[in-house]
Amino acid sequence: MINLCFHGIGTPPESVPSEEAVYWITADTFRRVLDEVVDQPDVRLSFDDGNTSDVDVALPELVDRGMTADFFVIADRIGRSGSLSADDIRRLRQAGMGIGSHGMRHRVWRGLSAAEQHEELIDARDRIEEVVDEPVHTAACPLGRYDRGTLSALKRLGYSRVYTSDRALARPGTWRQARFSLTAGDTPGDVAGWFRHGERYTVRAADAARTFVKGLR
Ligand SMILES: [Zn+2]
Structure with missing residues (x-):
């Protein structure tokens, strides 16, 4: 299966840092990508950074097509200009979307001190749980980066699923x-x-498994 990750849709507001703005796509591209994948059962969608385009553009298009997605929000940006408000996040949840943590301050989850790790993995989750009034157990690594220490901390803290940006297929x-x-x-x-590449990859993996089983006979 394949996970697609979106950030912002439309024109990025000035509050969006330039290194995030490169991940913004047009509303037209967004709609065409959704139409491309709407009938693909092995596609999962997620949205990082908690930009207001999540509710202004993405939500109605997803609802129109009967699709769901996971939204990873940055705890410290909730309610700020250009970012989702607490009410927006609850609206997404009520529409059947998943809500996960993208940490507190959108800094890289590599080489974090104990205090930084506490803020990113525990305090941020607490704050998002207060908004949705239910447990949050998924996370997406900011800027796609992580290290072994962060992964083991995420596991220890009970996160049930962690999303990266490793540009590879995923196993359900x-x-x-x-x-x-x-x-x-x-x-x-x-x-x-990416799908076509994915299909080839899956076939190759299946062939490799069959070859391996044959080798055991
Ligand atoms: Zn991000």
């Missing part, structure tokens, strides 16, 4: 889920290409 049900993030230049054709 595994704890660590790789994702393909769309960037400004990506087209629906590119996304279709």
